[in-house]
Every structure is written in C-alpha cells, then in structure tokens.
Amino acid sequence: MAEVNAGQQLSEAAQSELMDLCDDQFAQLEKLLNEIILSEPESLGNPQDQSINRVMATEAELKQWLSTEPQLLATNSEILLQAGEDEIRKLCSQLEMVASCYEARRDKLLETKELELKWLEEKKQVLFAASDHFERLRDEKEKFSELSVLQDTKEKIQKMKSYQERLMESLGDLLEKHLPLPQNESSSSKKKKTIGEEINEDLISLNEILEVLMNKVLNTPHDPYVTIDHTFWPPYIEMLLRYGIAVRHQENNFKIRLETFF
Numbered sequence: 001m002a003e004v005n006a007g008q009q010l011s012e013a014a015q016s017e018l019m020d021l022c023d024d025q026f027a028q029l030e031k032l033l034n035e036i037i038l039s040e041p042e043s044l045g046n047p048q049d050q051s052i053n054r055v056m057a058t059e060a061e062l063k064q065w066l067s068t069e070p071q072l073l074a075t076n077s078e079i080l081l082q083a084g085e086d087e088i089r090k091l092c093s094q095l096e097m098v099a100s101c102y103e104a105r106r107d108k109l110l111e112t113k114e115l116e117l118k119w120l121e122e123k124k125q126v127l128f129a130a131s132d133h134f135e136r137l138r139d140e141k142e143k144f145s146e147l148s149v150l151q152d153t154k155e156k157i158q159k160m161k162s163y164q165e166r167l168m169e170s171l172g173d174l175l176e177k178h179l180p181l182p183q184n185e186s187s188s189s190k191k192k193k194t195i196g197e198e199i200n201e202d203l204i205s206l207n208e209i210l211e212v213l214m215n216k217v218l219n220t221p222h223d224p225y226v227t228i229d230h231t232f233w234p235p236y237i238e239m240l241l242r243y244g245i246a247v248r249h250q251e252n253n254f255k256i257r258l259e260t261f262f
Contacts, residue, residue, distance in 0.1 A: 014078045172207040179206050181233065203233045213246060213258040225255040 181203055204212075209232060217224045228237060237256065240246040249255035 011078065014076055014082075017076055018079055168207075168211070171210070172205075175206045175210075179236075179239075181205055200230060202231050204231045206236050209236055209240070210245075210258075213256070217258050224257040225249050225252075226257065228254045228256060 212226055213224075216226050237246075241248065241256070244259055246256045247259055249257070
C-alpha cells in the first residue's frame with residue numbers, strides 16, 4: 001500500500017477505511033507476536049528436539065499458506081485503484097532504470113565495437129603494408145642476387161680478358177726480344193747470297209704462331225690441328241716440337257697442334 005501519496009489522492013472516506021485496515025493488521029501482528037513469544041520452548045530442552053520441532057512447525061505453516069487463497073486487504077475500489085497505480089508507477093520507474101542501464105550498456109558496447117573495428121582496420125592496413133614490403137624486399141633480393149651474380153661474372157670475365165691481354169703482351173714482348181723474326185741483311189751482303197736464300201717477308205712471328213695454335217684449340221677443340229704453310233718459319237716449328245709445346249699429326253707431318261698441358 002502507498003500510504004505516502006494517499007492523503008493527496010484518496011478521499012477522506014477512503015483514507016479513514018485505509019487507516020482502520022492498517023490498525024487491524026497492526027493489532028493482528030501484535031497478537032501473533034505475543035503468541036510466538038508465549039509458544040517459545042524452554043531453553044533447557046534438547047536442542048536437537050527443538051530444531052526438529054521448528055522444522056515441523058515451519059513445514060506445517062508452509063502447507064497452510066500454500067492451501068490458503070490470497071485475500072484482498074481492502075474491498076474499496078478507490079483504494080485498490082490507487083494502490084495499483086502506485087505499484088504500476090514503481091514498476092515503470094524500475095523498468096525505466098533497467099532500460100536506461102541497458103541503453104548505457106548498449107552505447108558502451110557500440111563504442112567498444114567501433115573501437116575494435118577501427119583497431120582491426122588499422123591492423124589490416126599494417127599487415128597489408130608489411131606483406132607488400134616483404135614482397136618488395138624479396139623481389140629486390142632475387143633481382144639483386146641475379147644482378148650481383150651476373151655483374152660478378154662479368155667482372156671476372158673482364159679481369160680474365162685483361163689478364164690475358166697483359167699476358168699476351170708480355171709474351172709478345174719476350175718473344176720479340178729473345179726470338180725475333182729473321183731480318184734481311186744489307187744490300188752489300190745480299191750480293192754475296194743467291195736469290196733462293198732470301199728471307200720470306202710473309203713470315204709471322206712466334207707470338208702469332210702461338211696465338212693461332214691457342215685459338216684453334218679454343219674454337220675447334222675437336223680439330224685442334226693447324227696446317228703449316230709458308231708463313232711458318234721452320235726453326236720456330238722445330239723449336240716448338242723439340243720443347244714439347246706442340247706435336248705433329250700422326251698421319252700428316254704438315255699439321256701441328258698445341259700440346260695438352262692439363
């Protein structure tokens with residue numbers, strides 16, 4: 001019952017009836033309280049028996065309340081209407097509080113959801129950027145590896161060519177200094193020699209002979225022999241054969257090749 005608002009909304013008759021009902025209920029409560037006090041067992045009894053008696057009494061009272069139909073404390077429609085309105089207002093107020101709590105919780109969850117979605121999108125962007133960077137680094141590594149190997153090979157080839165050129169120049173200078181081509185003598189000495197003894201001007205140097213033999217071995221390893229013609233000075237050929245630098249063909253004495261040194 002809502003006694004607080006009763007004086008403002010109930011009529012005087014309804015208020016008087018409500019106060020009489022409250023007095024009756026209060027008198028009944030006092031009577032029940034006195035009966036409970038008088039029915040208290042003596043403390044000198046067995047505590048176990050007292051507990052059993054209380055349990056039995058509570059069960060009997062429970063059965064009685066379950067079998068009793070609820071009755072209205074008042075029959076005045078004005079009092080019942082006012083009490084119902086008060087209860088409905090309390091219930092609405094409680095429901096509004098619950099709805100407000102759920103709305104606040106919903107707003108908090110929506111805010112958390114937005115933050116989580118933003119965080120997820122940022123992580124996706126970071127993952128995409130990291131994957132793209134990884135792919136780019138891998139491609140650059142593969143490209144750099146291929147280019148580095150190619151560049152290294154080119155540098156080695158260039159070094160070998162430079163070394164070969166320096167070696168051939170040194171060999172040419174050495175052979176030209178110590179094993180030069182025969183030279184024609186002065187005009188006064190030519191008169192004393194016959195025409196058949198004149199030096200052939202088409203002769204090639206020993207360095208050129210060695211280059212021809214080496215190029216033949218490199219270009220056609222299956223057929224490394226070179227045919228001897230009038231440009232090969234015989235003393236050069238004999239020297240190469242005698243010192244094991246070149247060998248003759250087994251069937252043709254006019255062919256020679258460079259000796260295999262490996």
